[in-house]
Amino acid sequence: MSEKTIRRELMLPEELALxxxxxxxxxxxxxxxxxxxxxxxxx
Numbered sequence: 001m002s003e004k005t006i007r008r009e010l011m012l013p014e015e016l017a018l019x020x021x022x023x024x025x026x027x028x029x030x031x032x033x034x035x036x037x038x039x040x041x042x043x
Contacts, residue, residue, distance in 0.1 A: 011035075 010033065011025065019025075019035075027033045 016025065022037050023035060024038050025033050025035050
């Protein structure tokens with residue numbers, strides 16, 4: 001049995017635009033991008 005790998009962007013711009021207002025994608029040095037809920041800033 002052979003398997004076919006299909007590659008695509010992790011999230012397309014259209015998908016990013018559909019994120020809820022409480023969600024975001026964090027891009028941190030040394031870690032792969034990840035989707036999460038927004039953190040609340042306190043200060």
